[in-house]
Amino acid sequence: MAVSDCLSRLKETSALNHLINMGIVISLLNHKGGVGKTTSAVNIGAAMVELGKRVLLIDLDPQANLTISLGIPRQKVTIYEALRGESEVSPYCHKSGMDVVVSGSGD
Numbered sequence: 001m002a003v004s005d006c007l008s009r010l011k012e013t014s015a016l017n018h019l020i021n022m023g024i025v026i027s028l029l030n031h032k033g034g035v036g037k038t039t040s041a042v043n044i045g046a047a048m049v050e051l052g053k054r055v056l057l058i059d060l061d062p063q064a065n066l067t068i069s070l071g072i073p074r075q076k077v078t079i080y081e082a083l084r085g086e087s088e089v090s091p092y093c094h095k096s097g098m099d100v101v102v103s104g105s106g107d
């Protein structure tokens, strides 16, 4: 799907969700590497912030490319501590309207 089609659908979905006051979850998954998952997540997230939505990006990749590409400094608590039940999920406020549950290399 072209990015413009994707954004049009997001605008429609955004309008519908405004009516029913619900959040939506968008998962970007593909076994193949280097196909644009991280790039799409960052840009769709940024576009949704521009549409006035509050966005929570969750970086589930152990490479932490999304976290690193946003310039977020290393955090003590990442998605892994949260998934292991060692900590509460602790989103990092990247900018107004966009929070990030960070990943990390674990070292």
Ligand SMILES: Nc1ncnc2c1ncn2[C@@H]1O[C@H](COP(=O)(O)OP(=O)(O)OP(=O)(O)O)[C@@H](O)[C@H]1O
Residues within 6 Å of the ligand: 032, 033, 034, 035, 036, 037, 038, 039, 040, 061, 063, 065
């Ligand atoms: N629409 C696009 N057009 C051209 N290049 C793109 C596009 N989307 C992503 N890229 C480039 O492709 C490369 C891989 O993108 P990205 O890191 O987003 O892929 P990925 O699927 O998240 O990779 P990985 O499997 O390693 O997590 C990057 O260099 C990125 O800049």
Ligand SMILES: [Mg+2]
Residues within 6 Å of the ligand: 037, 038, 039, 061, 065, 066
């Ligand atoms: Mg990636």
